[in-house]
Amino acid sequence: MDRKEVIRLEGLTKSYGGEDVLKSINLTVYQGQIVGYIGPNGAGKSTTVKMMLGLVEGYSGSISVFGTDIQDQDHLYKRRIGYVPENAEIYDSLTASEYLAFVAGLYGIDEEEALDKARKLMSQFDIDQVIYSRLSSFSKGMKQKVLIISSLLHNPDLLFLDEPLSGLDANSMLVVKEILSQLAAQGKTIFYSSHIMDIVEKISHRIVLISGGNVVADGTFEELREQNKQGSLEDIFNDLTGFHQHKQIASEFVAIVQGVSS
Numbered sequence: 001m002d003r004k005e006v007i008r009l010e011g012l013t014k015s016y017g018g019e020d021v022l023k024s025i026n027l028t029v030y031q032g033q034i035v036g037y038i039g040p041n042g043a044g045k046s047t048t049v050k051m052m053l054g055l056v057e058g059y060s061g062s063i064s065v066f067g068t069d070i071q072d073q074d075h076l077y078k079r080r081i082g083y084v085p086e087n088a089e090i091y092d093s094l095t096a097s098e099y100l101a102f103v104a105g106l107y108g109i110d111e112e113e114a115l116d117k118a119r120k121l122m123s124q125f126d127i128d129q130v131i132y133s134r135l136s137s138f139s140k141g142m143k144q145k146v147l148i149i150s151s152l153l154h155n156p157d158l159l160f161l162d163e164p165l166s167g168l169d170a171n172s173m174l175v176v177k178e179i180l181s182q183l184a185a186q187g188k189t190i191f192y193s194s195h196i197m198d199i200v201e202k203i204s205h206r207i208v209l210i211s212g213g214n215v216v217a218d219g220t221f222e223e224l225r226e227q228n229k230q231g232s233l234e235d236i237f238n239d240l241t242g243f244h245q246h247k248q249i250a251s252e253f254v255a256i257v258q259g260v261s262s
């Protein structure tokens, strides 16, 4: 059976202020894959995601989502996408129910139906008792659960998750990881960006590492281990990004803190 292409990036290049952040990225993602998209701080992960969402323009190369170049389609393709941003601008003065009804409206879902679904999903995360409370009173993890729910209310085919487990306790993380596996098993495609290497290692069917503007590794965790070195994804990450100085940097940092550096 042919694998269905969900995302295709061809020669994707993006510069800011004359600096190339992405240098000709080529990547094809297929339906049902969980792709762990990793790289050092500032490597261009969030930029790539925002470009696919049509939030960042001014690039060369091409981006196809659901088989069509995003420049040749209207915004309706976004109705099949869910997005958990790294730094979400959540409207703190709204209650959870108001916020979720607002997001549902953006996706064109009926408000009553959306609220019924939101209440059931909040109950699964054990936060349904605060559905009418303002988000400003929510803890970080509670807000993150609302964001995850808001990204899934419209049952999207493609999910972009940027550090989605941020602030979640260990039990909630376990639940969300299992939700992602089950969604992927049902044919949803998940583009997962995170710095938590052991989670990326465990949940991803495929890991894509970008560094210096290029894809420097692309494969299953087992393939990456075979091609690079035995060890954890953290070891492979350190190796492929040429980072071996953590002890030296830490010693110098501590010396400066203690005021003993030259």
Ligand SMILES: Nc1ncnc2c1ncn2[C@@H]1O[C@H](COP(=O)(O)OP(=O)(O)OP(=O)(O)O)[C@@H](O)[C@H]1O
Binding pocket: 016, 017, 021, 039, 040, 041, 042, 043, 044, 045, 046, 047, 048, 086
């Ligand atoms: N609007 C912008 N204007 C100028 N430079 C930007 C802008 N957005 C991103 N950049 C730069 O592009 C580079 C990539 O940023 P991006 O946020 O995509 O990195 P990232 O891989 O997601 O990093 P992190 O892991 O720290 O979240 C950084 O050097 C950043 O300073």
